[in-house]
Amino acid sequence: MADMGEGGGGHEKGGKKRAKKGSTRVDMTPLVDLAFLLLTFFVMTSTFSKPKVMSLIYPAKPKDNQVVDDGPKINNAITFLLSENRIFYYEGEYYPIGNTKGKPATQLSETDFGPTGLRKLITEKNNYVLLNVKKYDAQFAKRMITDKERTELIKKAKENTKALKVLIKTDDKAVCKNFIDVIDELRIAQVGMMAPVDLMASEYELIKAKLK
């Protein structure tokens, strides 16, 4: 054993016989083994980071007796149409082919989920809110407004008519990740108003034509 050599020696002079002092040391090696075994076990079994959640508030469903109103006419809106790992969009209102208002039929544009595609697009569109948020942040840093006031002001800016409103429609091939990605980008671009909406049949036709 590691510690047995120590203690006990060095008292032979003088002839007095004393009881041999036993070593008070304990060999710690097995204890260390055990400790590290337990350590490894707990490291392996514990989940380090709790998964994070993304809170999303959906608009309340209209009650049966309530008339569905289209809301105020959207002036700064963008509609995203999701298919499997593809993303299309159009701006403003949707005009089907041969509509009564005589507007040209809506065409879909395509973008991608990367920072140069989707993020660039919506940060440009939502410039109004982003500039305001920056302004309020600066004011807050100079202690001109309180944190609570800042939150209120940002909320107001997001509800302003100049702020971007986003509708998200998904087709039958879109996966959950696509949806979360879009929501995530909207968070980054401080888009306050967004709603997942059902896809219209004519829009589905447009996506199908694009996918070909």
Next chain:
Amino acid sequence: MAQIKGPKGTPTIDMTPMVDLAFLLVTFFMLTANFRSEEPVVIDTPSSIADLETPKNVVLITIDKGGRVFYGFTAGEDARVQVLKNMSAKYKVGFSPEQYKKFSTLSSFGCSVQQLPAYLNLSAEERKKTGFSIPNDSINNQLKDWINFGNIEGTAAGKLKYEEAADNDPDVEMNEFKPKFILKADGKALYTHVKNVIETFRDLDLNNLNFVTSLEAGTKLEKE
């Protein structure tokens, strides 16, 4: 020449600080560990910048790659038994006391109420292989009932906890103790499956949903 002799005997290292350190770490991990709960399926959640902590009192709906739906409820064992009793009364499916006990410890499950007694008798390994799902179509929407009962029992359990906490600290808010609704969907699950579940929640007027996401690596929220 006199030779310098090294000390006789085997060299010893004092292990005490090492033991101290090791046990300190063991204690730390023991106290901070929250064990991975046994989950019926592996879910690969999409990533996002969201940084909200997962709440304690939740109704958790898991959607796997193939669109199978699972239900979990974390308001405590008594509340879980109560939820099952409600379901049992509504769908006229009987459960034995052992099955109630088993259900109270089950973290998450996925099968119809009719299949549940048999499902509870299976071992954890066998349950993973069943391929069952909770029906949530318009004809047979059992998920809706599970969520509804989960909400009722979760609110009741949350209220008890709130009253307990309010005795010590008058500043706590009831909102923190209410059940939250969490959707844990696989990134590859078709959105139509997810949408069905979301619509079920919205039918019950539960409009604030939380998506479980893993923290995105690298990209941080840009202020510019």
